[in-house]
Amino acid sequence: MVPLRIGYVREHFSSPLLQYAEADNGSTFVLVECPSGTGQLISRLTNDEIDVAIALTDPLISGIAKGSQAYKLVGSYVTTPLNWAVITGKDSAYQQISDLKGTPIGISRPGSGSQTMASVMALQQGWPTDELEFKVNNDIHGLVNSVNDGSTGAFMWEWFTTKPWLDRGEVRFIGSVPTPWPSWLIAAHPSRATPDALRTFLDTLSTYVRAFDSPEKRAKDDVEYIKKTWGYPEEDVKAWLKTVGYPQDCASIPTKVITDTISVLEKAGVFKSPEGGFDVSHFVNTDIVKLA
Incomplete structure (x- = not known):
């Protein structure tokens, strides 16, 4: 059996996955690191570089809503919101989120969580979401550089992942925006990942x-790990x-997670629903996942 290629972001959230990978030792799956985040994961699913992605809920759902055929949702990974820090340069003039209106926002890639959450932030602030200007900076290092050279006003990234830059005085946090949904789901290419391999x-x-x-x-053990x-x-x-x-069953997704995420992202201008709305089953591989 050819091992599944599992795309992931090497962050503290991936600890249980890494522990599984250490025990499996490449016999049923191999990990493919995607440091640029969910935009890169979706790109690699599309380009046959991975078979499965453990990725952020909102970009996965928006990608399918916009017509991607590269993957379907097959499971859940984290059941709690992600706390996105709103991050600006160490010497910038911005002191709070409202100061960012009209400024370019740094993102890792088009379709990434850093982009969808910037639209959610704009929705919460009452800004016209169709007037947002995004600049692609690829990864955390490019994003940090962009807020310090002034080419962007801010970027958004998970709070604890970015805190080392804050602790070193390289950036400032001027707010945070938690996701209005559970933060991580699992997606798989519809044919490259076999049902048996996925279930296992x-x-x-x-x-x-x-x-x-x-x-x-x-x-104790989680802290030390x-x-x-x-x-x-x-x-x-x-x-x-x-x-x-985390979920008790990774092969289950609450239907409400999908419907609530669609509702917020549509209000934030990320996509438009078709006439009559979306069918939730369109987003999932019903051979694998249980809709709760």
Whole structure:
């Protein structure tokens, strides 16, 4: 059996996946790191570079809504919101989110979470979402450079992932925008990933996720694993663990996650629904996932 190619972002959220990968040792799947985030994951699914992506809810759903045939949703990975920091340059004039109206916003790639969440931020601020200007900066390093050279006013990235730049005084946080939905889903190419291989992957991933999510592991083992793997300060790890939750069954998605995300993204101007609205089953591989 050819191992599944699993695309992922190497962040603290991926800890249960990494623990599974260490035990599997390449026998049923291999990890493909996508440091630029969900925009890169979707691109690699489209270009036959990966078979499965563990990625952010909003770009995955907006990609299917906009017509992508490269993947369908097959499962859940994180059940809690993602807290997006709104980040500006260390010497910029911007002091709060409202100051950013009319400024270019840095994003990693078109269709990324950094772009969809900027539209959600604009919706919350009452700005015209169709007037947003985006500048592509590829990854966290390009985004940090852009706010400090003034080519963008701000960018958005997960709070704890970006906190080391804040701690070193390289950027400033001027606010945050939590996602109005559970933050991570799992998507797979409709034909490259076989149903049997996907079911095995999702079932076994569920056991690692449940173990990581247990009170016993959260008290000590999770803290030590994240400190060792990412070098985060213990107080940051404990603060993050208080905010994050994982599913009991990775092969299940609540229907409400899809419908609520579609509703907010449409209001934010990310896409338009067809006449009569979307059929939720259009977004999922019904051979694999259970809609709850």
